[in-house]
Amino acid sequence: MSSPPAGPTPESNTRRERLARAARNADRTRIALYAVLGALVGFYLAPLEAGLMTAFKTTDAFNRSVPFLPPIAEGFTLEPWRVAFRELWNGLINSLLLAVPATVLSAGLGSIAAYGLTTIDWKYQMPIVALFVAGIFIPYQAVLVPLSRLFAIVDTQSLLSVLWGLPLMEEHYASILNLIVTHVAYGIPITFLLFRAYYQSFSNEMIEAAKLDGASVFSIYRNIVLPLSKPMFAVTLIYQFTQIWNDLLFALVILPSGGGAAAPVTVALNALSGGIVQSFNTQMAGAFVAALPTLIVYVLFGEQFAKGVAS
């Protein structure tokens, strides 16, 4: 704790500094506090740590050693990682093909919708705003049967049959496209809410001035609102990316059973246990492989992620 000035002035008498003073008076409380915080770190990281250690152990080693201890000597192996990467590679590609466009589209659509219903202010917009916001809270079970019916009726694969002959195109991209559309549609409510809260904080004067200069609603969005939205785009993109990457339910319902060639990494990871009994080392390695992109995003942009979840 950086020490506050010795003679406390009224201004410096803030809560945090007061707490700091109290802390110096009660070192023992302080130590206890850090002990508790440290124990909690242990609690939150224990499953990850045990998983990581297990992923480096041979079957024999993880069956006989303590889960959270590192592997020793001949108990060490990289084989689980090799297997996990091999089994999940297609899933990683599919997840990337799915998550990136879906994230960008849902963020963009959320932004323009929020602009149309927030910065442009008109009288009876509240019911529409409410419909957007309520969309965040619906349990997806309530749309699963219709979704499976919808994609049975709308056969994207035949509709786009022209495309599959082209180089770099594969037929299973049709299923990924279905998933993208679905994720975009169900992502719009949350991105809408994030952008709406942000646009509400814009000053009226700025928009007003642009209006007086004769700027159209389109150019106000493009030249003023969109450039100012960058921080919120960061938050939204990061939040949506983790949400879409982590989803299992839609993939289970929309993809042909078993996921087929289009299975995203979550489906592939879930299937990883199938067949091989008790291969916890491979499963743990697979869990880390599947979680890697979101972990990287989280470690790099934890602040934005926290903002996303807090609102």
Place this chain on the structure above:
Amino acid sequence: MQRLTDVLRRLRPGAGGSVRGSGAGGEGEPGQTASGDGSDAGDERLRADGGVAAAEETGGRRSLLSSDFVQSIPFWLPPFLLMGFFVYGAIGWNFVISLTDFSGLVLPEYDVSNFDLDMYRQALNDPTFWTAAQNTLVLLVVFTALCLVFGLLLAILVDQGIRFENTFRTIYLLPMSLSFVVTAKFWAWMYNPEIGMINVTLSQLGLDVLTLQWISNPDTKLAAVIFALIWQFSGYAMVVYLAGLRAIPDDHYEAARVDGASTLKMYWRVILPQLRASTMSAAVVLMVFALKAFDFLYVMFGNNPGPAADILATMMFREAFGSNQWAYGSAIAIVLFAMALAVVAPYLYAEYRRGEL
């Protein structure tokens, strides 16, 4: 915003323009000829010197649409239609299916004369449904309450002006960034009765009595699931409470201190009541997470977690996609939807009343 509206009214007296169809938001390039529909020619628009606006004015033929409402349509309507179709259209469709007898591999028949509530009747007479509904409620209430309590304690600890606050916060929130699939894999391993971390640790501490078959024993199954979910989401409650705590002015702490309140009393009497809004919003979101816990249960137990941990979400999925009882699954989904609505609608209404929507 009201002022902007007034300004717009003054600027655009000629009401009644036509709607531009395209939703492309990127127009308004200087000098670009926007695809105007050529209405409102006699618009007495204020002109300003220079800048983008002048360039656009000379571009000239853009349609000067009248009201804010009409102008806003290209922005919100396309996303609204997409979202509305998938969310509300699908819920409506789901409700219609729940009125039919759609099952098996045949196509559904939407024949109004055959619509009935049989599927709901079937649910009410199905003991599995009642078990699942009960488990859903227990999960919802216990998970949410414990998460809130735990999150509040975390927030208070982190708010003590500690060093490395960001690091602690990041670690506590980390599990939330993981997929249910990943966390379920981790916890299946943690709970493994022979070689899992929990039982191994317990027996090393000499507490062999406590080593249970956590996720196969019906008595502890749901509790084990709830515990893992709290591990994953208490960081979220912490973040919300932390924002709430930071919003409380310092002098409230000061005043309580001057009055001689103990720390515990201060938090209980002074701070906690001011966190009502945080509690409300965190509780609603946590309940939504609990309703979405399907992925976790599905990865851990497959589509049938057994009566001890079966929730409506897993039951719905099993009936519809496991047994092809589409109509029955839809009916269960509607019940689930009604439960979510009962939680969310009052919250949204309260937010609306407070002007915070």
